[in-house]
Amino acid sequence: MFDDLRFPVIAAPMAGGPTTPELVAAVSAAGGFGFLAGGYLSADALADRVAKTAELTGEPFGVNLFVPGGAASADLSEHIERWRTEAAHYGVEPGEPQWDDDAYAAKLGLVLERKVPVVSFTFGTPSPEDVERLHANGSKVAVTVTTPTEADQAVAVGADALVVQGFEAGAHRGLFADEAGAEGGGAQYGVLSLLRLVSARTDLPLVATGGLVHGADIAAVLAAGAVAAQLGTAFLRADEAGTQPAHRKALADGGRPTAFTRAFSGRPARSLVNRAVTDFSATAPSAYPEVNNLTKPIRAAAGKAGDPEVMSLYAGQTYELAGSGPAASIVERLQTEAREAATRLSRLR
Ligand SMILES: Cc1cc2nc3c(=O)[nH]c(=O)nc-3n(C[C@H](O)[C@H](O)[C@H](O)COP(=O)(O)O)c2cc1C
Incomplete structure (x- = not known):
């Protein structure tokens, strides 16, 4: 799986706007592979994106889904009050902090109906029965893992490939369960350490992700x-990406560190540090998707106003080294850099 790509780069699914059919199609055309982000979308909106992507490219592409978890037991009242002040500032109402399952069953039905060639899952594994349904339909299944234990669980349900996510990664950690600690509890693995540990446990194809921004990283x-x-x-700053202008600008400006925060969504995610991260992280409860639903209209209003201090500026640790321009030129640069790295490695012979 993925070993037949002209260039082994995959455009990550990026829910919340950045991933577009145009981005997926452009990366496929450049010899890579792209995932549409199914998270947060209704099944109908995802169906439109699948159809649009199929119109733009004859190449195969994938769809990523969020595996729903249980409802939160944490007390949200303090966090709600904090966000209420921000909402008042923008003259919007906070969203309802309610649980939902992200229309999981309907979206799974859609990827089955459309026979999407690769379906990837984040925040947990699909059930073994759903993996069987996907297999029977000709789809391959990939699961994002952040620890060796999660890798074992993904292998056990019948995954065909694992997306091995290091803590360098932008946005949400793919953790199966969010536990205590700013980063979601448990051990934190960098991408190379996790790749090594997981490859010692399984022969499944592994896709590495997290902080990879240069062709040399791909070679590595x-x-x-x-x-x-x-x-x-x-x-994120590719021409074809749907990243909001204020997010793009904060990335291009640089100068901010990144940190894990539950402030925006109730799950640990890596964001550029802004006022919301600084002020709200310490008290942000583990309550996804309740907090995500709470802050959504406020973040949207901040985005519209071009205010980077209250938006979720999700990005990986190496964001300052990421470029802009057409996705094809980004892939081309990565390819050149990867080849240069491979030449440097030839001294090992
Ligand atoms: C803005 C943004 C949104 C993301 N959304 C998703 C998503 O919907 N599903 C998913 O599996 N991963 C998502 N990710 C994580 C990526 O799959 C990937 O692990 C991460 O981008 C790798 O780190 P990097 O950003 O440093 O390249 C997102 C990442 C970013 C930056």
């Missing part, structure tokens, strides 16, 4: 045994 993870590298932040 291939050398470490990955079949491909999945890049998110590297494409």
Whole structure:
């Protein structure tokens, strides 16, 4: 799986706007592979994107889905009050902090109906029965994992490939369960460490992801045994990406560190540090998607107003090194850099 790509780069699914059919099609045309982001969308909106992408490219592409978790038991009242002040500032009402399952069953039905060739899952594994349904339909299944234990669980349900996510990665950690600690509890693995540990446990194809922004990084993870590298932040400022202007500007300006925060969504996610991250992270409860639904209209209003201090500026640790321009030129640069890295490695012979 993914070993037949002309260039083993995968455009990561980026829910919330950045991923567009145009981005997926452009990366496919340049010899890579792209995932549409199914998260947050209604099944109808995802169906439109699948249809649009199929119109733009004859190449195969994937769809990523969020596996729903349980309803939150945390007390949200303090966090709600904090966000209420921001909402008042923009003259909007906070969203309802309610649980939902992200229309999981309907979207799974859609990818089955459309026979999407690769379906990837984040925040958990699909059930073994759903994996069987996808297999029977000709689809391959990839699961994002952040620890060796999660890798074992993904192998156990019958995944065909694992997306091995290091803590460098932008936006949400793919954690199966969010536990205590700013980063979601448990051990934190960098992408190379996790790749090594997971490849010691399984022969499944591994896709490396997290902080990979240069062709040399792609060469590095291939050398470490990955079949491909999945890049998110590297494409956030691509012409074809749907990234909001204020987010693009904050990325281009640089100068901000990144940090894990539950402030925006109730799940640990890596964002550029802004006022919301600084002020709200310490008290942000583990309550996804309740907090995400709460803050959504406020973040949208901040985005419209071009205010980077209250938006979720999700990005990986190496964001300052990511470029802009057409996705094809970004892929071309990565390819040149990867080849240069491979030449440097030839001294090992
Ligand atoms: C803005 C943004 C949104 C993301 N949304 C998703 C998503 O919907 N599903 C998913 O599996 N991963 C998502 N990711 C994580 C990527 O799949 C990938 O692991 C990450 O981008 C890798 O780190 P990098 O951003 O440093 O390349 C997102 C990443 C970013 C930056």
